[in-house]
Amino acid sequence: MLAHTFFFYFFSGIAILSSLMVTLSRNTVYSVFFLILVFVSISILFIMIGAEFLGMIMLIVYVGAVAVLFLFVVMMLNVTEIVNKKNLKKKIINYRSVASLVGLIILLEMLIVVSGWKYKETFSVFSSININSEISNTHAIGNVLYTDYILLFQISGMILLVAMIGAITLTFKKKENVKRQKYFEQINREKDSSISLVEVESDKGVKLND
Amino acid sequence: MIYLNIFLSEIYKILFLLIPVLVSVALIVWLDRRIWAFVQKRKGPNVVGPLGLFQTLSDALKYVFKEVIIPASANKTIFVLAPIITLTLALIGWAVIPFSDTMVLANINVGILYLFAVSSLGVYGIIMGGWASNSKYPFLGAIRSAAQMVSYEVSIGIIIINVLVCVGSLNLNQIVLAQQKVWFILPLFPMFVIFFISALAETNRPPFDLPEAESELVAGYQTEYSGMMYAMFWLGEYANILLLCALGSILFLGGWLSPFDIYPFNVLPGVFWLLIKILFLFILFSIVKAIVPRYRFDQLMRLGWKVFLPFSLVWLVLTASFLFFFDMLPKVSI
Numbered sequence: 040m041l042a043h044t045f046f047f048y049f050f051s052g053i054a055i056l057s058s059l060m061v062t063l064s065r066n067t068v069y070s071v072f073f074l075i076l077v078f079v080s081i082s083i084l085f086i087m088i089g090a091e092f093l094g095m096i097m098l099i100v101y102v103g104a105v106a107v108l109f110l111f112v113v114m115m116l117n118v119t120e121i122v123n124k125k126n127l128k129k130k131i132i133n134y135r136s137v138a139s140l141v142g143l144i145i146l147l148e149m150l151i152v153v154s155g156w157k158y159k160e161t162f163s164v165f166s167s168i169n170i171n172s173e174i175s176n177t178h179a180i181g182n183v184l185y186t187d188y189i190l191l192f193q194i195s196g197m198i199l200l201v202a203m204i205g206a207i208t209l210t211f212k213k214k215e216n217v218k219r220q221k222y223f224e225q226i227n228r229e230k231d232s233s234i235s236l237v238e239v240e241s242d243k244g245v246k247l248n249d
Numbered sequence: 250m251i252y253l254n255i256f257l258s259e260i261y262k263i264l265f266l267l268i269p270v271l272v273s274v275a276l277i278v279w280l281d282r283r284i285w286a287f288v289q290k291r292k293g294p295n296v297v298g299p300l301g302l303f304q305t306l307s308d309a310l311k312y313v314f315k316e317v318i319i320p321a322s323a324n325k326t327i328f329v330l331a332p333i334i335t336l337t338l339a340l341i342g343w344a345v346i347p348f349s350d351t352m353v354l355a356n357i358n359v360g361i362l363y364l365f366a367v368s369s370l371g372v373y374g375i376i377m378g379g380w381a382s383n384s385k386y387p388f389l390g391a392i393r394s395a396a397q398m399v400s401y402e403v404s405i406g407i408i409i410i411n412v413l414v415c416v417g418s419l420n421l422n423q424i425v426l427a428q429q430k431v432w433f434i435l436p437l438f439p440m441f442v443i444f445f446i447s448a449l450a451e452t453n454r455p456p457f458d459l460p461e462a463e464s465e466l467v468a469g470y471q472t473e474y475s476g477m478m479y480a481m482f483w484l485g486e487y488a489n490i491l492l493l494c495a496l497g498s499i500l501f502l503g504g505w506l507s508p509f510d511i512y513p514f515n516v517l518p519g520v521f522w523l524l525i526k527i528l529f530l531f532i533l534f535s536i537v538k539a540i541v542p543r544y545r546f547d548q549l550m551r552l553g554w555k556v557f558l559p560f561s562l563v564w565l566v567l568t569a570s571f572l573f574f575f576d577m578l579p580k581v582s583i
Binding site: 068095098103114 | 373
């Protein structure tokens, strides 16, 4: 139990410190790396409470795919360090009212989440899921996700699909004058249609027509 | 005191696993170069030690004694961290590989997800190395490899789901035991082929070694690395190849199971069979390296997204419907 407590405080400490560093570090690439550290330590916390499936999915989806794309974008944009400190201060003062409003809303939301968790029985009617401790939590999640909550599951999948198609159509540009490889034509070329033997007359050469 | 005992015994077990893995990585580098040479009618490394077996050792010693050069404009922390992350990620994956029904360091419930997560984190070593070098060739190599590894992970993931539908468990030992009647390579042969090709792309092996394509990118993300840090990239790469070979043999070739459950075969220990299968897959990997020319980047992307992904998705639907209609889905006790 002692070791468990030690590891819990160790990893949650890393998570809190690095989530602070995400916002505090000047270098945006560092921010993304600290974000990855947050994801990794939170997935370790998930594994420590026995939710190993959630922890691994967190690693695969957030760290393995989402954060890679973040990193990709931040590195490509090359917004490394904000050099002009005077400008930065001015900007912070400009945004002070908006930022404090957003902060207040987030604080309220967190309060609601915490109180909702504490008084779950009074408000929620969905707390009737039987948790069987015999089976692994992957099976348990599968059992409820694909039976009771199949509609919500499908709808969230559809939303993601629509978002993906939307992003593709927004950024897709049909470029002209681009040579594209035509795979089927290339594979279907035969010797007869592409090679011809020409008797070349001296001093005249051949005329190529493509 | 009890913690110290647990700690020491775990350390002992980990060393017992890691040292053979590192030694076999050294041998496999030699084997790779030998096979490459034999395909091209050369002799390959045959001078240091018997048959040239110690060639990798001497190479590694050479790298240790070379100077580590860190470019002046590089981001030093991340530059040093990148090869360490690559090597570590390549080695921690071995923790869940079952060498026989009892010989496994961590027999966790979600073993396959762990392996998949570790292999998908492998891209960070390359991106960090490429970005921290602060030079154009490494950066281009890193961008290429990020796109390539993320795309091929998707098809590997769907292939893994294909196998999992037949098994009904995420535990690697259960996956092996489910193949007692028939190895999954027979019913899922097209998936095995796609897995093999995706594994080539995932480990940046030729013909998909675009992140380090020497004709256009010098050495890709490794350009600025030297000495021990280069050697760590290099060891990590080969350890990763071995790890994916192990994953392939567990998913499709029956892991530590012997091919026939009759007398001369089933007395041999499971470790032996797993090693034979890993070796077989690795020899395929190096023959492919020797005989196939490098892909172009747009062809690589097309292959991943437009060929492998739809095909493995369709195959998944086919497998699932077959199992459903013939009532062969794995039973899970609720």
